[in-house]
Every structure is written in C-alpha cells, then in structure tokens.
Amino acid sequence: MKLTGHLLIGADEVAATEGTLKALNPATNQTIEPDFALGGAAEVNRAATLADEAFDHYSHTSLAERSAFLERIADNLDAVTAELAARAALETGLPEAQLQGEVAKAATQFRQFADVVRKGRFLHLAIDPAQPERQPRPRMDHRLQKIAIGPVAVFGASNFPISYSVAGGDTASALAAGATVIVKAHNAHPGASEIQARAILKAVQDSHLPAGVFSMVRGAGNAIGEALVDHPLIKAVTFTGSEQGGMALYRRAQLRPDPIPVFTEMTSVNPTFILPQALAARGAQIGDGFVERMLVNVGQACLKPAILIAVEGEGFAALRAAMIKRVTDAPARPMLTPGIQGAYLKNLDHLQSAGASLVAVGAVAHAELDGRSGLLEVDGQRFLDEPALADEVFGPAALLVKVRDEAQMLAVARAFRGQLSATLHLEDADLALARRLLPILERRTGRIVVNAFAHPQEVSFATIHGGPFPASSDSRFTSVGMTSIERFLRPITYQGFPDGLLPEALRELNPLGLPRSVDGQ
Ligand code: NAP
Numbered sequence: 001m002k003l004t005g006h007l008l009i010g011a012d013e014v015a016a017t018e019g020t021l022k023a024l025n026p027a028t029n030q031t032i033e034p035d036f037a038l039g040g041a042a043e044v045n046r047a048a049t050l051a052d053e054a055f056d057h058y059s060h061t062s063l064a065e066r067s068a069f070l071e072r073i074a075d076n077l078d079a080v081t082a083e084l085a086a087r088a089a090l091e092t093g094l095p096e097a098q099l100q101g102e103v104a105k106a107a108t109q110f111r112q113f114a115d116v117v118r119k120g121r122f123l124h125l126a127i128d129p130a131q132p133e134r135q136p137r138p139r140m141d142h143r144l145q146k147i148a149i150g151p152v153a154v155f156g157a158s159n160f161p162i163s164y165s166v167a168g169g170d171t172a173s174a175l176a177a178g179a180t181v182i183v184k185a186h187n188a189h190p191g192a193s194e195i196q197a198r199a200i201l202k203a204v205q206d207s208h209l210p211a212g213v214f215s216m217v218r219g220a221g222n223a224i225g226e227a228l229v230d231h232p233l234i235k236a237v238t239f240t241g242s243e244q245g246g247m248a249l250y251r252r253a254q255l256r257p258d259p260i261p262v263f264t265e266m267t268s269v270n271p272t273f274i275l276p277q278a279l280a281a282r283g284a285q286i287g288d289g290f291v292e293r294m295l296v297n298v299g300q301a302c303l304k305p306a307i308l309i310a311v312e313g314e315g316f317a318a319l320r321a322a323m324i325k326r327v328t329d330a331p332a333r334p335m336l337t338p339g340i341q342g343a344y345l346k347n348l349d350h351l352q353s354a355g356a357s358l359v360a361v362g363a364v365a366h367a368e369l370d371g372r373s374g375l376l377e378v379d380g381q382r383f384l385d386e387p388a389l390a391d392e393v394f395g396p397a398a399l400l401v402k403v404r405d406e407a408q409m410l411a412v413a414r415a416f417r418g419q420l421s422a423t424l425h426l427e428d429a430d431l432a433l434a435r436r437l438l439p440i441l442e443r444r445t446g447r448i449v450v451n452a453f454a455h456p457q458e459v460s461f462a463t464i465h466g467g468p469f470p471a472s473s474d475s476r477f478t479s480v481g482m483t484s485i486e487r488f489l490r491p492i493t494y495q496g497f498p499d500g501l502l503p504e505a506l507r508e509l510n511p512l513g514l515p516r517s518v519d520g521q
Contacts, residue, residue, distance in 0.1 A: 001080065001083060001195060001198065003034055003087075003191050003194050003195075004034070004194070005020065005034045005035050005036040005037055005190070005194070006037050006194075007037050007039045007043055007215075007216065007217050007218060008194070008197045008198070008201060008215060008216045009043060009046050009047045009050065009215045009216075009217065010047070010050040010054075010210075010211030010212045010213075010214075010215055011201070011205070011211035012046075012211075014037065014039065014043060014046070015037055016035075016037035016038055016039070017037075017038075017039050017040060017042060017043060018038040018039055018040045018219060018220060019038050019220060020035035020036055020037055020038060021035070021036050021038060021187060021190065021218075021220065022034075022035060022036065023036070023090070023091045023188075023189065023190050023191055024091070024188075024337070024338070025090050025091065025093070026091075026092065026093040026334040026335060026336060026337065026367075026369040027093045027334045027367055027369075028367065029338075029367065029368040029369055032090055032091065032191070036190040036191075036194075036218060037218065038218055038219050038220045038224075039217050039218065039219050039224060040219055040223055040224055040227065041223065041224075041227040043217050043219075043224075044182075044217060044224060044227040044228050044231055045227075045231065047182045047212075047215035047217055048151060048182065048228075048231045048233040048234055049212075049233065050210075050211060050212025050215060051151035051180040051181070051182055051212045051213075051215065051233065051234075052150075052151055052180075052212070052233040053210065053212050054180050054209070054210035054211070054212030054213045055148075055150060055151055055179075055180050055212075057209070057210050058178060058179075058180055058209060058210065058213050059147065059148040059178035059179070059180075060178075061178070061209070062504075063117050063118055063120055063512065064118065065207070066114075066117050066175075066176070066178065067114040067115070067117045067118040068114075068207065069175075069203055069204075069207040069209065070110045070111070070113050070114035070117065070172065070175060070176060071110065071111060071114045072202075072203035072206055072207055073107075073110045073167070073172075073175075073199060073200050073203040074107040074108070074110035074111045074114070075107075075203075076199035076200070076202050076203050077103055077106055077107040077110070077167055077196070077199050078103075078104075078107050079199075080103075080195055080199055081100055081103045081104070082100075083195060084099075084103050084162065084192060084195045084196065084199075085097075085099035085100040085102070085103055087189075087191040087192050087195060088102070088161045088162060088189055088191075088192035090191070091161065091188065091189040091190070091191055091192055092161050092188065092189055092192075092336055093298075093333065093334030093335070093336070093369070094161075094297065094298075098297075099161070099162065102160060102161070102162040102163045103162055105162075105163045105459070106162050106163045106167045106168060106172075106196075108459070109163070109168075109169050109172045109459055110167075110172050112459065112482060113172045113173060113175075113176035113482070113485065114176075116176060116482050116485060117176050119514075119515075120505065120512065120514035120515065121514075121515055122146065122176075122177070122485050122486075122489065123145045123146050123505055123514065124144065124145065124146045124489075124491065125143075125144070125145050125505055125506060125514055125515070125516040125517070126143070126144040126145075126516065126517045126518075126520075127141075127142070127143050127144075127506065127516055127517070127518045127519075128141070128142040128143075128518075128519055128520075129141055129518065129519065130496075140495050140496045141495065141496055141497070142493055142494075142495050143493065143494045143495075143497065143502060143506040144491055144492065144493045144494075145491070145492065145494075145503060145505055145506055146489040146490065146491050146492075147178065147489065147490060147491075147492055148177045148178035148179040148488055148489065149177070149179060149235045149236050149261075149488050149489065149490050150179065150233075150234070150235025150236065151179060151180045151181070151182065151233055151234055151235055152170075152174040152179045152180070152181050152182070152234070152235065152236045152237070152238065152488055153181075153182050153183075153184060153228040153229065153231075153234045153236075153237045153238075154166075154168075154170045154171050154174065154181055154182070154183045154184065154237075154238050155183075155184050155186075155225065155237070155238065155239040155240065155241065155249070156168065156170075156183055156184065156185055156186045156193065156240075157186065157240035157241060158186045158188040158189070158241065158300075158336050158337065158340065159297060159300040159301060159302070159336060160297075160301075161186075161188070161189040161192045161193075162192065162196065164240050165185075165186060165189065165192070165193060165196065166183050166185055166192075166193045166196035166197050166200070166216060167196035167197075167199060167200060169459070169479065169480050169481075169484060170238040170240075170479065170484075171183060171200070171214075173484040173485045173487065173488065174236075174238070174487075174488045175213070175214075176485050177485050177487075177488035177489050178488075179235075179236070179488045180212060180213050180214070181213070181214050181215075182214075182215045182216070182217060182228065182234070183197065183214075183215070183216045183217070184217055184218070184219070184224060184225055184228055185197070185216050185217070185218045187218065187220075188336055188337045190218060193216060193218070194216075197214070197216040200214050201214060222248075225249060226249075226252060229249050229252050229253050229256075229262070230252065230256065232256075232257075232258070234260065235260055236260055236261050236262075236263070236487065236488055237249060237253060237260065237261070237262040237263070238262075238263045238264075238479065238487065239262065239263070239264040239265070239266075240264075240265045240266075240302070240479065241264075241266065242266065242267070243266040243267045243470050246262075246264030246265075246266040246473065247264070247266075247470075247473075249262055249264070250262040250264055250473050261474070261487070262473060263472065263473060263474055263477055263479060263487050264472060264473040265302065265420075265465065265466065265471070265472050265479045266470050266471065266472065266473070267391075267392045267470050267471065268302055268303070268392065268418075268419045268420035268421065268467065268471045269304075269306040269307045269390060269391075269392050269399075269416075269419065270303055270304060270305045270306060270307075270419060270420060270421045270422065270423065270454055271305075271306075271307045271308075271309060271413070271416055271419065271422050271423070272290060272305045272307065272308045272309065272422070272423040272424075272425070272453075273309050273310075273409060273413065273422070273423070273424050273425070273437060274286055274308065274309070274310040274315075274319065274425045275424060275425060275426040275427070275430035275433050275434060276311050276313060276314075276315075276406070276430065276433070277426070277427035277428075277429040277430045278425040278426050278427050278430055278451075279310050279311065279313065279314065279315035279316060279319060279425075280313070280314040280315040281315070281427055282315075282425075283310070283315030283316060283317075283318040283319035283322070284315075284318040284319060284321065284322040285322070286319060286425050287308075287318070287319040287320065287321075287322035287323040287326070288322045288323075288325075288326055289453065290305055290308055290323065290398070290453070291322075291323050291326035291327055291330075291375075291398065292326065293305050293453040294306065294396065294397075294398045295326075295330055295373060295396050296456075298333045298334070298335055298336075298371050298395065298396050299344075299371065299373070299393075299394070299395040299396035299397060300335065300336055300340065300394055300395060302420055302465075303420060303421060303453075303454045303456075303457060303465075305398070305423065305453055305454070306392065306393065306397070306398055306399065307390065307398070307399045307401060308323075308398060308399070308400050308401065309380075309401045309403060309409060309412050309413075310400070310401075310402065310403070311402075311403050311404070311405060311406065311408075311409060312402045312403070312404060316402065319400075320359075320377075320400065323360070323375055323398070323400060324359060324360040324375060327360040327361070327362055327373050327374065327375040327398075328360050328361070328362060328363075329362070329363070330362040330363065330373040330396065331362065331363045332362055332363055332364065332365035332366065332367075332370035332371060332372045332373070333370060333371065333396075334367055334369045334370055334371070335369050335370070335371040335395060337369075338369060340394060340395070341369050341371060341395075343394060343395075344371055344393065344394060344395030344396075344397070347391065347392075347393040347394070347395070348374055348376075348393060348395075348397055350388065350391070350393075351376055351388075351389060351391075351393060351397075351399065352376070354386045354388040354389050355378055355382045355385075355386055355389065356376040356377065356378040356382075356389060356399055357376060357377050357378070358374055358375070358376050359375050359376065359377045359400075360374065360375040361373065361374050361375075362374070362396065371395050371396050372396070373396035373397060374396070374397040374398075375397070375398055375399075375400065376397065376398070376399045376400070377399070377400045377401075377402065378399060378400075378401055378402070379401070379402050379403075379404075380401055380402060380403035380404055380408040380409075380411070380412055381404075381408070383401045383412055383415070384408075384411055384412065384415055387415070389401075390415060390416055390417065406433055406436075409433075409437070410436060410437065410440065413437055413440045413441060413444075414440055416444050417444070417468075417469070417470055417471075418444055418445070418467045418468030418469045418470055418471040418472070418475065419444055419445040419446070419467050419468075419471050420445065420446055420447065420454070420465060420466065420467050420471045420472075421445055421446065421447040421448070421449060421454035421467075422441045422444070422445045422447075422448050422449070423448070423449040423450070423452070423453060423454060424437065424441075424448065424449070424450050424451075425450075425451055426450065426451065434450075443468070444467070444468060445467050445468070445471070446464040446465065446466045446467030446468075446471060446472075446475065446478070447464050447465075447467070457480060458481075459480055459481055459482075460481055460482065461481065461482045461483065462481070463478060463480055463481025463482070463483075464478045464481065464483075465478050465479050465480035465481060465484075466478045466479055494506060
C-alpha cells in the first residue's frame with residue numbers, strides 16, 4: 001500500500017493545513033518517508049460533523065449488519081498483516097514478529113466484538129409489562145435497552161501501535177456499541193496508523209455505511225486533542241497514555257458546557273508480592289520470571305511488573321541475584337520515541353534521588369535511542385517514607401523493595417495508589433498472609449493475579465484492564481475485554497409504546513430472539 005500521509009476524514013483524503021511530520025525510526029534515529037499531514041480544529045470540526053451525520057444511520061444498523069462490518073475490518077487487517085507489522089516495526093523498533101501478533105490480536109478483537117453484537121446481550125434488554133389492574137396505581141409498559149452514547153474520540157496509544165492504536169480495542173468496542181469514531185493518531189507511528197485507518201475505511205465503504213462512521217486526524221502539539229475533547233458533537237473520549245496528558249483532557253472535558261465521560265488508562269506499577277514460603281521455595285525462579293516480563297516491549301507496557309516486594313529472609317538473596325543477572329544480561333533495545341527515552345532517564349534519576357540504589361544495569365546501549373535496563377533497590381521503611389518511589393518509570397527498569405516483616409509488607413501494600421493489576425506469589429503455607437493482603441489490594445487494583453504475571457493480556461468477558469485512579473479515571477469500567485463496550489452505551493426506557501414503534505429488539509414477540517429480562521426474570 002502506498003502511504004499518502006493524508007488525514008483520512010470519512011471518504012476524504014485531506015492534505016496538511018498545519019504542516020507535516022515524518023516518522024522516526026528509533027533503531028537508527030533517522031526519519032522515514034513520506035510526509036504526514038497535520039491538521040487542526042477545522043479538520044476536527046469536519047470529522048466531528050461527519051461522525052454526527054453518520055451516527056443516526058450507523059447506531060441503528062441491525063446487529064447482523066454491524067457484526068458483518070466488524071468482521072470485514074478483521075479480514076482487512078488480516079490482509080495487511082505483513083506490511084502493517086513491517087511498517088510498525090520501522091516506526092517503533094519493536095520486533096516484527098511481535099507486531100504480527102498484535103495485528104492478529106486486533107483482528108481477533110473485532111471478531112470477538114462481532115460475536116458480542118450478534119448475541120445482543122450488550123443491549124441489556126429489560127421489559128416490565130403493563131399492569132393495568134395494579135393497585136393502588138396501574139403500571140405502564142416499560143422497556144429498556146442500551147444505545148450508543150454518540151460520536152467517540154479515541155486517543156491511540158504509543159506503546160502498542162496496533163492493538164491499542166487506530167484499530168485497537170477502543171475503536172473496536174466503540175464501533176461495536178454503535179458509536180461513530182474519530183481517532184487522534186499517535187505521532188509515534190503515523191504510517192502504521194494510516195494502514196489501519198485504510199483497513200477500517202475500506203470496510204466502511206464495502207459495507208455501504210456512511211463515510212463519517214470513521215475518521216483519523218493527526219496534529220502537532222495539544223491543539224488537535226483539545227479541539228476534539230471540546231467539540232460539542234463528541235460525546236465520549238478514550239485515552240491511553242500519561243497521567244499528565246490523560247488528566248489534562250479529563251479536566252478539560254468536565255469544563256465543557258455539557259461535560260462528557262473521558263475514559264483514561266494512565267499509569268500503573270503493577271506491584272508483585274512474594275510471600276515468605278514462595279520466596280523460600282522458588283525465589284530465584286520468580287525473580288527471573290519477573291525481570292523477563294518487566295523487559296517485554298522494552299518495559300513500555302501498561303502491565304509491566306515494575307515493583308517487587310519481598311521480606312528479607314530465606315530465598316531473598318537468590319531472588320536478588322537472579323534479578324541482577326537477568327537485568328545485567330539484557331541487551332539495550334530502542335525505546336519508542338526520544339520523549340519517552342528522555343522521560344525514562346529522568347525518572348530513573350528521580351527514583352535514585354528519592355532514595356533507591358541502582359544495583360544492576362543492562363548491556364551498554366549502542367544506538368542513540370536505546371534504553372538500557374536497570375534494577376533499583378530500596379528498603380521498606382524508605383519506600384513508606386517517600387511516595388515518589390511508587391511512581392511509574394516507563395521503560396526497562398524495576399524496583400525491589402526489601403521489607404523487614406509481614407506487617408511492613410501490609411503497610412507497603414496500603415501505600416500504593418490505584419493499579420491495573422497486583423500479583424501474589426504464594427504457597428499453601430502463605431494463605432493466611434494472602435488473606436490479609438487481599439482486602440488491601442482489592443481496594444487498589446482492577447485485577448489480582450496468583451503465581452503468574454498479569455502480562456500478556458487476555459481479551460475476554462472476565463478481563464478487567466482498569467482500576468482505581470490513577471490506573472484509570474473511572475474504576476467502574478475496563479478498557480480491554482468484551483465489557484469495554486459498556487463505556488460507550490447508555491440506557492434508555494421506552495414507556496407505553498405501541499409495539500410497532502418499539503425498537504425491534506424490544507417488540508413483544510422478540511423477533512430477534514435475544515435474551516431479555518421480563519419483570520426481572
Ligand atoms: P502522552 O504524552 O500522554 O500522549 C498520548 C496522546 O495524547 C498523544 O496523542 C498526545 O498527543 C495526546 N496528548 C497528551 N497530552 C495532551 C494534552 N494535554 N492535550 C491534548 N493532547 C494530549 O503519552 P505517550 O506519548 O504515549 O507517552 C508518554 C508517557 O505516557 C510515557 O512515558 C508513560 O509514562 C505514559 N504511558 C503509559 C501507558 C500505560 O498504559 N500506563 C501507556 C502509554 C504511555 P501529542 O503526542 O501530539 O502530544
């Protein structure tokens with residue numbers, strides 16, 4: 001596919017109005033052709049107007065039609081796997097084979113959502129039939145379904161350039177809900193973004209849907225993102241990135257005359273607790289596995305296990321030695337962008353100024369944007385005294401927290417802010433301590449993992465990828481998994497409607513054969 005670098009606003013190829021940018025190959029620190037157009041508020045307005053015009057048609061597509069559209073997107077992604085993975089590898093420095101897996105994951109998500117749509121449970125259909133004889137007051141017929149919230153703005157992530165980007169879970173779940181979508185592409189992978197956008201737009205065209213169902217814009221600086229969040233026709237926003245960026249957009253949306261939901265997924269250190277018997281039994285093995293997972297994606301992953309907590313005692317020396325060895329042996333690999341590399345180095349310094357000691361570093365970096373891995377260590381008391389030690393370092397570094405006893409382990413668990421996940425390594429003899437940790441962790445995290453690591457991520461009905469602030473801005477929702485569709489739905493009641501005026505899913509004879517609750521049964 002020849003990349004044009006245009007903004008893709010519905011069916012329109014739109015040239016630059018605010019300059020251009022080139023992608024950067026982080027492995028060489030050289031720019032890559034072609035030029036990519038940058039737009040501004042005028043392009044956001046054009047895309048939002050189209051998305052609004054397309055909304056009534058798209059949100060009323062039949063479940064069969066919408067499922068077929070989502071499956072077409074999946075097929076189109078499959079068809080561009082090789083070139084998409086190759087371009088994404090050039091733009092991110094991530095391994096091509098891993099990125100092929102990401103394309104497959106993205107296509108699978110669209111197919112999973114097609115199935116969700118076809119089965120119709122997401123509509124949450126509920127019928128409370130009329131009770132004209134009820135005393136002291138008759139009841140009118142009430143019927144509820146969920147409908148799409150309106151046009152959605154998606155801020156693609158930098159770190160998973162396909163499965164959390166233009167054709168990622170946010171876009172898939174919003175389209176499944178019946179919402180029209182405008183993606184603000186991340187400037188770190190503009191070519192990969194264009195290939196994904198074209199796969200979606202081709203499905204829009206082949207499904208004979210209005211062109212405004214999907215658009216992709218791109219801009220320089222904050223102006224384009226701000227214009228999207230401010231636009232009166234946008235009704236919800238999703239974001240994956242930094243706490244600073246996510247909260248700036250969240251606050252902005254709350255200042256609109258009509259505040260809208262902003263679902264942000266921001267920062268998490270995914271604390272890992274090794275309980276004493278597990279430490280004694282397999283400290284070295286856990287330390288090795290922890291660092292291996294920490295290094296995935298050069299440490300640039302939301303589920304990176306970043307902080308490991310263990311009681312100094314039997315097995316601790318073996319754990320520490322295994323972690324040091326793994327970190328020391330790790331080759332330096334390119335980080336996603338100069339900005340992320342700069343933040344990584346700054347945050348490593350920040351942890352050391354807060355009292356952590358650097359106890360191991362990885363192999364020397366060869367390329368300019370390479371990230372060299374690191375292991376830091378601190379004792380439990382210092383960790384409790386200095387909240388900055390619990391901050392995320394986005395990159396290939398981890399912190400080992402040595403606690404003096406079980407009481408201090410519980411205190412450290414209480415010190416964490418909201419997390420996407422927490423992990424416990426335990427043996428049967430550790431269950432009593434695990435039971436004391438659980439209520440503390442349940443209040444602070446969206447997922448608790450036992451004797452494994454939270455990464456990689458399942459995409460299923462029971463998946464939660466979210467958690468209390470600052471892991472996300474709304475702990476009631478997930479940004480990954482089948483229930484992520486809930487972010488883009490709202491309930492509506494039809495009261496006293498004649499059958500012929502009701503949405504098909506709510507008609508008396510249940511012509512679509514969908515699961516419905518009647519009088520709560
Ligand atoms: P980012 O700087 O927060 O940017 C994410 C997206 O939001 C970009 O498209 C960015 O546009 C836009 N944006 C950010 N702040 C904005 C604002 N105030 N107004 C309007 N638009 C705004 O995140 P990033 O580029 O992915 O990486 C930077 C940091 O994010 C990392 O160092 C890491 O700490 C964090 N991160 C965390 C996770 C996680 O899951 N925990 C994942 C990815 C990144 P521009 O690029 O044009 O500014």
